[in-house]
Amino acid sequence: MVKLHAMAVTIGVVGLGKLGLPVAAALALRGYQVIGYDRDDARMRTAALSRYERGPDGEGTLVDLVDDTVPLRFAPLPELLSAADCVFVVVETPHRPMYEGITPLPDSRADFDYTALRRAVSDVAAHAPGPIEIGVMSTVLPGTIRAQILPVATAHPILYCPQFVGMGRVAQDLSRPEFTMIGAPATYRHGTVSTVLASLADAPLFEVSYETAELAKVVYNTFVSAKVTVANLVQWMAHETGADAGDVLRIIRSGDQRLTSAAYLSPGMGDGGPCHPRDNIALSWLFRAHGGEADLFTGVLRTRQAYVEWLARRFAEYAGPLPMTVLGTAFKPGTDLQTGSSSALMVTMLHFAGATAEVVATPADLIGRPPAAAARAYFIGCPEPEFTGYPFAAGSVVVDPWHVVTDRPGVTVHRIGGQPSPAGDG
Numbered sequence: 001m002v003k004l005h006a007m008a009v010t011i012g013v014v015g016l017g018k019l020g021l022p023v024a025a026a027l028a029l030r031g032y033q034v035i036g037y038d039r040d041d042a043r044m045r046t047a048a049l050s051r052y053e054r055g056p057d058g059e060g061t062l063v064d065l066v067d068d069t070v071p072l073r074f075a076p077l078p079e080l081l082s083a084a085d086c087v088f089v090v091v092e093t094p095h096r097p098m099y100e101g102i103t104p105l106p107d108s109r110a111d112f113d114y115t116a117l118r119r120a121v122s123d124v125a126a127h128a129p130g131p132i133e134i135g136v137m138s139t140v141l142p143g144t145i146r147a148q149i150l151p152v153a154t155a156h157p158i159l160y161c162p163q164f165v166g167m168g169r170v171a172q173d174l175s176r177p178e179f180t181m182i183g184a185p186a187t188y189r190h191g192t193v194s195t196v197l198a199s200l201a202d203a204p205l206f207e208v209s210y211e212t213a214e215l216a217k218v219v220y221n222t223f224v225s226a227k228v229t230v231a232n233l234v235q236w237m238a239h240e241t242g243a244d245a246g247d248v249l250r251i252i253r254s255g256d257q258r259l260t261s262a263a264y265l266s267p268g269m270g271d272g273g274p275c276h277p278r279d280n281i282a283l284s285w286l287f288r289a290h291g292g293e294a295d296l297f298t299g300v301l302r303t304r305q306a307y308v309e310w311l312a313r314r315f316a317e318y319a320g321p322l323p324m325t326v327l328g329t330a331f332k333p334g335t336d337l338q339t340g341s342s343s344a345l346m347v348t349m350l351h352f353a354g355a356t357a358e359v360v361a362t363p364a365d366l367i368g369r370p371p372a373a374a375a376r377a378y379f380i381g382c383p384e385p386e387f388t389g390y391p392f393a394a395g396s397v398v399v400d401p402w403h404v405v406t407d408r409p410g411v412t413v414h415r416i417g418g419q420p421s422p423a424g425d426g
């Protein structure tokens with residue numbers, strides 16, 4: 001593998017959204033000269049970085065680490081292309097809101113919308129002063145690069161290099177990936193894109209076909225969703241049968257020879273975020289389009305949804321006459337993103353069932369708001385410390401699928417599939 005001296009390489013990043021801007025910042029922190037461009041001027045500044053994005057070692061916020069000494073700047077596309085040695089395209093490939101995972105799964109299915117990606121790649125192709133490697137980081141379904149992107153890339157080499165990162169930990173996951181994967185034509189020989197990505201970490205490098213990389217990216221998310229769904233089912237069944245979900249999952253996590261890692265096997269709710277539900281929904285569309293019938297993708301999604309519906313019923317049942325509050329609708333702690341959130345799906349389900357629940361979306365919504373003095377029923381939708389440590393008034397009922405709310409006098413805690421609090425029946 002050719003060694004690159006980071007300072008000598010200039011990387012263009014086109015599309016500075018939730019993924020692109022932290023990627024640009026992380027590459028600059030590694031010493032690469034990075035130039036960012038977004039069609040939305042508001043994204044062309046480091047201050048647009050989410051304060052939830054942590055630094056490469058998981059400490060501090062990325063926005064605070066990217067000071068004036070870090071080689072990240074912003075420029076119009078032609079200027080970016082006149083200086084860049086390669087370009088990463090990180091624009092949106094949206095799914096319609098009905099396929100996001102916060103409303104009931106419809107019967108219909110659809111592919112992602114590739115309009116923005118085709119436009120961004122053709123803009124890069126048109127403005128590049130000479131041949132330049134274009135690394136597509138946006139998520140696409142198998143077959144898309146060959147059918148939809150190569151035709152607009154003209155003579156420029158296209159590499160498919162999706163990232164396996166979590167929101168809030170983009171810089172960390174880029175520096176410590178499980179593997180580096182690049183979809184490339186058979187003729188590709190370690191160009192700038194693969195050398196830059198491989199330089200980020202000492203991880204296995206897979207240079208594979210476009211279709212292999214495309215399928216590996218979305219199936220990774222299916223695997224995570226399936227694991228989370230198994231954990232959710234354990235909770236559901238434990239709650240119904242008297243088993244202890246925490247103990248069952250501790251046992252399952254110990255099966256690390258055949259059942260693989262402990263990640264995702266904890267009490268909680270279904271997976272969410274800007275990738276998981278929507279990638280599975282899109283993958284089920286592709287599977288159906290190829291005549292597939294026994295569809296694990298839909299099976300995982302239906303079970304994810306059924307668990308949330310069941311949780312909503314338990315919440316209403318445990319609340320009884322008490323007014324209901326959902327604490328947290330972000331898709332995981334440490335972010336304010338509601339995209340694809342199981343908790344947001346539960347609020348939708350409650351709404352469909354005619355129940356009225358107050359929603360406290362993020363801990364920021366608690367600022368300046370005195371704790372409720374009267375008893376209420378609470379559902380922990382996202383286990384932020386501000387929610388799990390909330391000063392629940394005496395007589396309150398708390399439904400906790402995460403098993404994180406501790407016992408406290410006068411409050412009944414229902415840990416779904418877990419041990420009941422002394423005052424509750426769990």
Ligand SMILES: NC(=O)c1ccc[n+]([C@@H]2O[C@H](COP(=O)([O-])OP(=O)(O)OC[C@H]3O[C@@H](n4cnc5c(N)ncnc54)[C@H](O)[C@@H]3O)[C@@H](O)[C@H]2O)c1
Nearest residue numbers: 015016017018019020038039040091092093120138139274
């Ligand atoms: N957010 C994640 O956790 C994550 C993780 C892995 C993969 N992805 C994938 O990465 C891609 C981007 O996701 P995101 O969450 O950052 O999307 P986003 O909507 O937050 O950001 C996309 C950005 O691209 C810009 N853009 C669109 N067209 C452009 C063009 N022609 N030129 C310049 N800028 C343009 C938009 O203005 C926007 O700022 C998607 O395909 C997504 O599926 C996202």
